Amino acid sequence: KQPIHVVGGGLAGSEAAWQIAEKGLKVVLHEMRPTRETDAHKTDGLAELVCSNSFRSDDAENNAVGLLHAELRAAGSLIMKSADANKVPAGGALAVDRDGFSEAVQAALEGHENVEIIREEVTEIPSADIGQVILATGPLTSPALSEQILKATGEDSLAFFDAIAPIIHTESINMDKAWYQSRYDKVGPGGTGKDYINCPMDKEQYEAFIDALIGGEKTSFKEWEENTPYFDGCLPIEVMAERGRETLRHGPMKPMGLTNAHQPDIKAYAVVQLRQDNALGTLYNMVGFQTKLKYGAQSDIFRMIPGLEDAQFARLGGLHRNTFLNSPRLLDEQMRLKALPHVRFAGQITGCEGYVESTAVGCLTGLFAAHQALGTDIAPPPVTTACGAIINHITGGHIDREDGSGPRSFQPMNINFGLLPPLDEMPKHPEGKRLRGKEKTRLKKQVMAKRGLDDFKAWVATV
Numbered sequence: 122k123q124p125i126h127v128v129g130g131g132l133a134g135s136e137a138a139w140q141i142a143e144k145g146l147k148v149v150l151h152e153m154r155p156t157r158e159t160d161a162h163k164t165d166g167l168a169e170l171v172c173s174n175s176f177r178s179d180d181a182e183n184n185a186v187g188l189l190h191a192e193l194r195a196a197g198s199l200i201m202k203s204a205d206a207n208k209v210p211a212g213g214a215l216a217v218d219r220d221g222f223s224e225a226v227q228a229a230l231e232g233h234e235n236v237e238i239i240r241e242e243v244t245e246i247p248s249a250d251i252g253q254v255i256l257a258t259g260p261l262t263s264p265a266l267s268e269q270i271l272k273a274t275g276e277d278s279l280a281f282f283d284a285i286a287p288i289i290h291t292e293s294i295n296m297d298k299a300w301y302q303s304r305y306d307k308v309g310p311g312g313t314g315k316d317y318i319n320c321p322m323d324k325e326q327y328e329a330f331i332d333a334l335i336g337g338e339k340t341s342f343k344e345w346e347e348n349t350p351y352f353d354g355c356l357p358i359e360v361m362a363e364r365g366r367e368t369l370r371h372g373p374m375k376p377m378g379l380t381n382a383h384q385p386d387i388k389a390y391a392v393v394q395l396r397q398d399n400a401l402g403t404l405y406n407m408v409g410f411q412t413k414l415k416y417g418a419q420s421d422i423f424r425m426i427p428g429l430e431d432a433q434f435a436r437l438g439g440l441h442r443n444t445f446l447n448s449p450r451l452l453d454e455q456m457r458l459k460a461l462p463h464v465r466f467a468g469q470i471t472g473c474e475g476y477v478e479s480t481a482v483g484c485l486t487g488l489f490a491a492h493q494a495l496g497t498d499i500a501p502p503p504v505t506t507a508c509g510a511i512i513n514h515i516t517g518g519h520i521d522r523e524d525g526s527g528p529r530s531f532q533p534m535n536i537n538f539g540l541l542p543p544l545d546e547m548p549k550h551p552e553g554k555r556l557r558g559k560e561k562t563r564l565k566k567q568v569m570a571k572r573g574l575d576d577f578k579a580w581v582a583t584v
């Protein structure tokens with residue numbers, strides 16, 4: 122049998138290579154460091170953590186990333202095994218000694234009889250003669266390979282920056298103040314005329330909001346990120362506010378074509394529109410609110426918006442150097458490039474976000490490739506699992522209507538419970554009392570986490 126080639130020895134590539142090798146198949150892992158560096162990596166170790174040393178919460182009973190940890194452990198993940206073996210104290214989080222962690226991953230792969238590691242930059246997408254290929258070259262994919270991926274996928278299909286608008290859990294929006302309506306009640310393809318949630322502001326609220334945006338604490342670009350994507354029509358919301366106090370009222374916050382369902386006679390001075398973000402309808406996106414505000418400032422300022430006082434954010438906004446595909450258009454549910462099916466993608470380049478998410482996509486992609494080589498194709502895990510929910514976000518679950526969201530509205534995302542389907546039945550209070558607020562949310566998360574892990578264990582037993 123031909124070996125499977127994995128390009129990129131980061132978190133996703135190392136995990137994919139491990140999963141393939143553990144299935145008894147030969148794998149060649151191509152990593153360009155140290156022959157060629159990236160702007161963020163500092164060593165030549167495999168699975169180098171480029172920034173924080175934290176894998177975030179390790180609480181599998183209450184937290185979506187904790188659930189992802191547990192699922193990866195159930196799948197025999199090398200990244201999780203190496204993280205657990207190099208743990209440092211961090212409260213409820215899983216944080217690691219970064220050098221020990223990277224060394225453990227590298228030693229395991231170097232010592233595996235089925236793994237060959239080649240230190241070279243891959244500058245072209247290998248042809249189908251070579252067999253199956255997984256590209257896991259990350260947010261800092263080398264320019265030569267990026268160019269080839271761009272050629273293979275088309276102009277609009279590879280982004281070099283993300284421009285992330287905050288995403289809110291639908292159930293945390295106060296619909297006594299907000300209302301459903303599309304601008305001018307327009308019914309686009311697949312739409313209903315009520316596709317947006319609208320939050321109204323009067324003049325005083327708008328002025329206070331603009332002051333807060335301008336005064337809010339911002340993060341700065343890293344030196345190598347300074348060539349910002351502002352040209353791309355995705356100005357941060359606070360930069361728009363700085364350009365003129367009325368800019369937002371004539372841009373993303375314009376009130377035209379909208380009637381407040383709760384107070385039809387009062388014309389809003391400005392309106393914040395939220396657009397459905399996933400097919401499940403559990404998440405809404407703050408359209409046009411990409412931002413470089415610090416996370417704490419974002420939560421405070423965006424909760425000033427009427428209807429969002431208690432908003433729970435599934436993702437806060439950002440703007441970073443990143444390389445990622447328009448995966449919902451390009452990849453099938455096995456992470457294969459539809460146009461070149463011998464090529465799969467894994468890791469952050471597919472539009473997941475974060476160390477653990479990149480590892481999860483690497484793990485699944487490795488399993489998909491290995492099973493294809495063995496002639497025992499497998500379906501992705503169910504969407505009730507954290508792993509399945511990420512694959513669904515990347516390849517299918519994203520809403521991309523033609524009414525202004527445009528083809529580029531797919532943006533990277535961390536795992537969160539909003540990506541999982543809601544429960545069929547609400548959990549009951551142990552003493553039969555009515556569940557409310559935080560307690561209700563906590564219990565729901567616990568039931569979803571248990572459902573996810575049970576479903577994942579059942580799935581993994583079949584592979």
Ligand code: FAD
Pocket residue numbers: 128129130131132133134151152153154159161162168169170171172173174241242243244257258259260261262263266442467468469470474475476477479480
């Ligand atoms: P990587 O881990 O970057 O691995 C890709 C590998 O491919 C690299 O080793 C690279 O050298 C190699 N490569 C690239 N091009 C080629 C080529 N042509 N040929 C051969 N090899 C190639 N996530 C978090 O959870 N926490 C954080 O704190 C965090 N901080 C980040 C900071 C920065 C500056 C960036 C850019 C991202 C950060 N992320 C963070 C996001 C993301 O989770 C990580 O980038 C993660 O490492 C992605 O995993 P990956 O395997 O997809 O890519």
